[in-house]
Amino acid sequence: DIQMSQSPSSLSASVGDRVTITCRASQTISNYLNWYQQKPGRAPKLLIYAASSLHSGVPSRFSGSGSGTDFTLTISSLQPEDFATYFCQLSYRSPYTFGQGTRLEIK
Amino acid sequence: QVQLEQSGAEVKKPGSSVKVSCKTSGGTFNTYGISWVRQAPGQGPEWMGGIIPFFGTTHYAQKFQGRVTITTDESTSTAYMELRSLRSEDTAVYYCARDGAGSYQPPQYYFDYWGQGTLVTVSS
Numbered sequence: 001d002i003q004m005s006q007s008p009s010s011l012s013a014s015v016g017d018r019v020t021i022t023c024r025a026s027q028t029i030s031n032y033l034n035w036y037q038q039k040p041g042r043a044p045k046l047l048i049y050a051a052s053s054l055h056s057g058v059p060s061r062f063s064g065s066g067s068g069t070d071f072t073l074t075i076s077s078l079q080p081e082d083f084a085t086y087f088c089q090l091s092y093r094s095p096y097t098f099g100q101g102t103r104l105e106i107k
Numbered sequence: 108q109v110q111l112e113q114s115g116a117e118v119k120k121p122g123s124s125v126k127v128s129c130k131t132s133g134g135t136f137n138t139y140g141i142s143w144v145r146q147a148p149g150q151g152p153e154w155m156g157g158i159i160p161f162f163g164t165t166h167y168a169q170k171f172q173g174r175v176t177i178t179t180d181e182s183t184s185t186a187y188m189e190l191r192s193l194r195s196e197d198t199a200v201y202y203c204a205r206d207g208a209g210s211y212q213p214p215q216y217y218f219d220y221w222g223q224g225t226l227v228t229v230s231s
Contacts, residue, residue: 036152045221087151089217094154096216097153097154
């Protein structure tokens with residue numbers, strides 16, 4: 001199985017900060033990488049699919065980049081509602097593994 | 108507005124089975140893939156398997172092969188996930204999720220709409 005390594009596992013930041021989260025695959029997955037946001041007690045919400053495509057309705061401060069094995073999710077200017085946990089997920093082949101998550105907390 | 112409404116929480120004994128339902132509305136049910144994803148406490152989500160109604164096919168993660176069955180009932184726009192031989196490690200929130208590929212498209216295994224989740228607790 002392809003392994004997903006997400007970093008950091010937690011991050012403290014302030015409103016207005018620029019934040020980057022990384023995800024690394026154990027082998028090349030082209031651009032088959034997606035990002036989700038999850039708040040406590042809620043289902044994950046799709047932010048980015050195919051590494052860099054913004055899902056409908058997601059604010060433009062979210063962006064994704066990368067190809068092959070290394071990917072990033074960037075939030076250009078943190079808003080209060082962005083404090084949550086973020087997961088990457090590969091969709092290259094089964095099993096469609098999720099990362100272990102990055103918890104983004106208010107500094 | 109697409110909505111996926113799941114059945115309520117379950118408490119099960121080890122060795123038993125659970126069947127969770129996922130009723131969809133606001134879209135054309137049979138034209139999208141549906142997957143099931145679970146999340147144990149404090150862990151990342153885990154894809155279990157999916158069904159592609161218009162192809163009539165299912166696809167399970169190797170880890171769950173032989174223990175999980177995913178079905179659909181087109182007449183009620185409902186998908187089901189049954190997990191057998193439950194053990195304590197199966198305690199988790201189980202989600203259904205719609206594939207984001209689009210109507211009648213081969214699944215891409217990213218998920219644009221999710222159910223609210225069903226907590227399954229396995230305890231003696």
